[in-house]
Amino acid sequence: MTAKVIDGKAFAATVRGQVAAHVARIKEERGITPGLAVVLVGEDPASQVYVRNKHASTIEVGMNSFEHRLSAETGEAELLALIDKLNADPAVHGILVQLPLPGHLNSELVINRIAPSKDVDGFHISNVGLLGTGQKSMVPCTPLGCLMMLRDHHGSLAGLNAVVVGRSNIVGKPMAQLLLGDSCTVTIAHSRTKDLAEVCRRADILVAAVGRPEMITGDMVRPGATVIDVGINRIERDGKAKLVGDVHYASAAAVAGAITPVPGGVGPMTIACLLANTLTACCRANGLPEPEGLTA
Ligand code: NDP
Numbered sequence: 001m002t003a004k005v006i007d008g009k010a011f012a013a014t015v016r017g018q019v020a021a022h023v024a025r026i027k028e029e030r031g032i033t034p035g036l037a038v039v040l041v042g043e044d045p046a047s048q049v050y051v052r053n054k055h056a057s058t059i060e061v062g063m064n065s066f067e068h069r070l071s072a073e074t075g076e077a078e079l080l081a082l083i084d085k086l087n088a089d090p091a092v093h094g095i096l097v098q099l100p101l102p103g104h105l106n107s108e109l110v111i112n113r114i115a116p117s118k119d120v121d122g123f124h125i126s127n128v129g130l131l132g133t134g135q136k137s138m139v140p141c142t143p144l145g146c147l148m149m150l151r152d153h154h155g156s157l158a159g160l161n162a163v164v165v166g167r168s169n170i171v172g173k174p175m176a177q178l179l180l181g182d183s184c185t186v187t188i189a190h191s192r193t194k195d196l197a198e199v200c201r202r203a204d205i206l207v208a209a210v211g212r213p214e215m216i217t218g219d220m221v222r223p224g225a226t227v228i229d230v231g232i233n234r235i236e237r238d239g240k241a242k243l244v245g246d247v248h249y250a251s252a253a254a255v256a257g258a259i260t261p262v263p264g265g266v267g268p269m270t271i272a273c274l275l276a277n278t279l280t281a282c283c284r285a286n287g288l289p290e291p292e293g294l295t296a
Pocket of ligand 1: 171211
C-alpha cells in the first residue's frame, strides 16, 4: 500500500482562507478587527524567524498584529507589566509569549499571567484544566492542527485506537486529550514505554511527537493506519542540511493508509491554528458565534 499524503500546506492555506473570510465579515458587520500581540524577549534567531512569520500571517488574514520586542535583559516585573497591559487592552484578543524565554525568566509564571481568554497558545493552567475536563478552552495550536487534519481525513474518529508517542505539555498530552474528546481509545507512549513497536502497531491513528529523527519506522505502523508526524528535526545527510520528522517517511508511507510529510505536514497547520485561535478568542470576547470547524 502507498499512503495518501495529507498535505498540511494546502490544508493550512484553506484554514487561513476561512479565517480571513470570517475576519472580513466581522470587520464589515461589526467593525471589529481581531488583534494578536506577540511578545519576544531576546534575540534567539529561531524565535525571530517564528515571530516574523506569525506577524506576516496575521496581517495576511486581515488581523491586527502587535509586536513587542524586549531585550534579553528584560526583568520579570517589566514583562509581567506588559502582559497586564495587553490583558487590559480591548484591541488585543490573543497574546503569545514566544518560548523559550531567557533563563532568568520563569516561563510558567509568565504564561499563567496571560488572561486565559487571550491565551491563544493554550498553555495557561486554566486552559489545560478546561481541556482536561472537556470544557471550552483555548487549545494548543499544534495538536489542534493535527486534530483538524484527522477529522478532515476520517470524518468521525469515534472508536479508533489512537497512540500518541510523546507526553509533553505542548504536544503529546493535549493531543491525547483532544483524541479522547473525539472518542478515540487513546494510549500515550513515552521513553519508558515497553515494546513501543507493539504499542504503535495497535494504532489506527499514530501521532509521533518525540523529537528523535525518523525513530518511528514502517515495521511499527499498522497497515492502513493514519500517521501524523509532529517532529521537526534538523539533521545533516550526505553533507547537506535536511529537515526530517520523527517518522521514517519512506518505510512508514509504504505501510500506512495516510501520512503527513515533513516538511509540509503538521508544521504549516500550527500558525494557521494560531490565527484560528485568535479569531475564536475575538468572537468569544465580543459575544459573536465562533467560527465553524476552526475549534476543537
Ligand atoms: P519534548 O522533548 O518536550 O517531548 C518529547 C517526548 O518524547 C517526551 O514525552 C519523551 O518521553 C518522548 N520520548 C523521547 N524519547 C523517546 C523514545 N525513545 N521512545 C518513546 N518516547 C520518547 O518534545 P515536544 O513535544 O516539544 O516536541 C516533539 C517534536 O515535535 C519535536 O521534534 C519538536 O520539534 C516538534 N514540534 C513541532 C511543532 C510543529 O509545529 N510541527 C510544534 C512543537 C513541537 P519522556 O516524557 O519519558 O521523556
